[in-house]
Amino acid sequence: MNERPDHTLYRELLNLELDGCLNVEQRSRLAAHLAACPECVAEREQLRALTGLLERSALPVEPDFKQRVMASLPAAGWESRHPRTWSFPVAALAVLLAAGAGLLGAGSARPGGAASAYGVLAALGGLLRAALVAGVGVTAASWRWSEMFVEQLLASPMSLTMFGVFVVCLNLVLVSLIRRGAGRHGSGEAAAAGPGTGHRSGARRGSHRGGRSTRGGRGR
Amino acid sequence: MTRGAVQPSDEELVAAVLEGDREGFGALVERYQGRLVNYLFRLLRNAEDAHDLAQEVLVKVYQVLDRYDPQYKFSTWLFRIAQNAAIDQIRRRRLKLVSLRIEGEDGEGRDWELPAPERGPYGDLRNRERAAAIQRAIDGLPWEYRELILLRHYGELPYEEIARLKQMPLGTVKNKLFRGRQMLKEKLQGFLTD
Numbered sequence: 001m002n003e004r005p006d007h008t009l010y011r012e013l014l015n016l017e018l019d020g021c022l023n024v025e026q027r028s029r030l031a032a033h034l035a036a037c038p039e040c041v042a043e044r045e046q047l048r049a050l051t052g053l054l055e056r057s058a059l060p061v062e063p064d065f066k067q068r069v070m071a072s073l074p075a076a077g078w079e080s081r082h083p084r085t086w087s088f089p090v091a092a093l094a095v096l097l098a099a100g101a102g103l104l105g106a107g108s109a110r111p112g113g114a115a116s117a118y119g120v121l122a123a124l125g126g127l128l129r130a131a132l133v134a135g136v137g138v139t140a141a142s143w144r145w146s147e148m149f150v151e152q153l154l155a156s157p158m159s160l161t162m163f164g165v166f167v168v169c170l171n172l173v174l175v176s177l178i179r180r181g182a183g184r185h186g187s188g189e190a191a192a193a194g195p196g197t198g199h200r201s202g203a204r205r206g207s208h209r210g211g212r213s214t215r216g217g218r219g220r
Numbered sequence: 221m222t223r224g225a226v227q228p229s230d231e232e233l234v235a236a237v238l239e240g241d242r243e244g245f246g247a248l249v250e251r252y253q254g255r256l257v258n259y260l261f262r263l264l265r266n267a268e269d270a271h272d273l274a275q276e277v278l279v280k281v282y283q284v285l286d287r288y289d290p291q292y293k294f295s296t297w298l299f300r301i302a303q304n305a306a307i308d309q310i311r312r313r314r315l316k317l318v319s320l321r322i323e324g325e326d327g328e329g330r331d332w333e334l335p336a337p338e339r340g341p342y343g344d345l346r347n348r349e350r351a352a353a354i355q356r357a358i359d360g361l362p363w364e365y366r367e368l369i370l371l372r373h374y375g376e377l378p379y380e381e382i383a384r385l386k387q388m389p390l391g392t393v394k395n396k397l398f399r400g401r402q403m404l405k406e407k408l409q410g411f412l413t414d
Contacts, residue, residue: 011402019378021378049412050401053411054354058254059270065257069275069279070242073242073245073279073282074279074283076282078286
């Protein structure tokens, strides 16, 4: 009955206890042994002291370490493959297209006809072509660049306003060019059809000065 | 008693980063920076090098994040990359410093000095002595014990993760940690009663 305790076994259990890896049976076995073994109790204290010593010797991390890491992250290959990174350029393209179509609609809101429908379609085609060319260019440059550009844009209301004015002007110029082309096409048709269509071609010329002029021309 | 908000797991954070949430990676950096820097510090014995290498490791992890297999623990993967990077750096240093190798009293060569005190967190003499003794005790461990002690105490990895990282049976990990701690205890006997 006088079984000598195997201290090596209990010391292993003390290590497991330190790491929180004892099961219920081991825990109760160790507790029973510690109640009668001052040697192992001292061993437990030393192990705890060792762990504390190692913990206290930890090096403090430099305060700006996280910022340094985040600032040095490069564009990873997987970023450009992920759908979310496409969502912003796609959304921007959709907004530009919608804005262009809206401007065109406002500029040519008068009694329809084959020529005005042609103008709208041609304008949309031109816008789409321009957006595609711009999109390919931006993609080739870098998604990261476009992100930075948008960040700069949103940084102040003034830069955002200036960009808005730029986009509107660009659209107006584009619309004006397309309508001039459509006007030439319409004049040819009018000349072929006879004097009855002269008023429509006059209205189209008025629209060369922009949407407001178009409405004025229609009023006359 | 109120509990704080449940923190997302490492694997959830990785998934969020791969979905485009860059800040999720910031959370991972915050979670692991202390363990990673300290683990590397004990291997490289220089605070500045440890910070630089920890940064390199985290950048590398970000670059190949899409290759992370979520069936394994993120910490296992991170520390495997960190350990490989540290071993590479140690090898490079050995090559560079071979001509500067100094002889210890016991005749064994030592490759590096202890971390410069001004870089460390220790102000007074006793603290410096203790810091130097800890570093010496760790350096004095055979590599097979040292790496497990560092992964457990500074990397704070559980036994199972260490076993997976080192591709060792769980019993071997427990045994080596036990022996490593016994050796450390003997070497640091004078500081355990502070």
